[in-house]
Amino acid sequence: MFLKRIELLRxxxxxxxxxxxxxxxIRNLHQLDIHHNVTFFVGENGTGKSTLLEAIADKCGFNTAGGGRNNEYYVHASESSLSEYIRLAWLPKVSNGFFLRAESFNQFASHIDEIASEYPSIYDAYGGNSLHEQSHGESFLSLFSNRFRGKAIYLLDEPEAALSPQMQLSFMKIIHDLTSTNNCQFIIVTHSPILLGYPGATIYSFDYGKIQEIEYEMTDHYQITKYFLQNREKMLKAIFEEPDEI
Structure with a gap:
């Protein structure tokens, strides 16, 4: 594990x-300690989890539009205004890694195609083909399976956006292989109750105005999904007919 602590320079x-x-x-953050090779950020939309992840990516020197240190292209509103106010503590410091923004992955794929027009071998790091010639989910798995290697940190913003439940399980296997044999670290923003079930991971919730560690079974993602699966008809009736009782 490489990144040990995130501190807000108050x-x-x-x-x-x-x-x-x-x-x-974010306003209430002092420092956030990273305990394990896999860390999840969870919370409602707008609670700051993606904002903090992007700031970490910027501090790592990764392209905040998505990519690593050597991927130079621009996506509007991809700059982090938080990174100048955070400090990262490393042991040891690593420079290898990747920042995935699911929302701008299409632009990243086009960026790789531009490079491939001069250096076709770059496709070797993405499954041998243009990412645009693969389905959305296949292109994500191609990235994870071929581009990700050892001694690196991977910052992923909602990777489940393109992954079916079966593909999410395949992705968990990739995480396991990389963290157990290649000394990799993952920090992942997700809404997926499947990914959050990764064994031994730390889960930080950004809800209720502060960042705090939470158990898997206490996340809304787990509880709401479990309740829905066990009480589908009751919950749908509450949503459609009696919204005040949800």
Whole structure:
């Protein structure tokens, strides 16, 4: 494991009035300790989990539009305004890795195609073909299976966006293989109750205005999914007919 701690440089912040420092979970952050090779950030939309992950990526020197250190292309609104106010503690420091933004993966695939027009061998790191010539889920797994290697940190923002439940299980196997044999570290923002079930991972919730560790069975993702599967008709009736009782 490489990244050990994330610290908000509170003494250097002039004001918490503007976004993203106005986000309650970010505003209340002092330091976040990383205990395991796999860490999940969870919470409702807008709670700051992707914002913090992007700031970590920027501090690592990765392209905040998605990619590694050598992927230079631009996506509007991909710059992190939080990174100048955080400090990362490493032991040891690594420079290898990748930042995945599911929402801008199409632009990343086009970026790889541009490079391949001069250096076709770059496709070897992505399954041998253009990512655009694969289904969305297949292109994600091609990235994970071929591009990801040992002694690196991988920051993934909602990787389940393109993955079926079966593919999510395949992705968990990739995580297991990389962390158990190749000394890799993952920090993952997710809404997937499947991925969150990865054994031994730390889960940090960004809900209720602060970042705090939470057990898998206590996440909304687990509890709501479990309740829905066990009480589908009752829950659907509540949603459609009696919304105040949900």
């Amino acid at each position: 003494n250097e912040i002039p004001s918490y009035k503007n976004y993203p420092l106005s986000i309650p979970a």
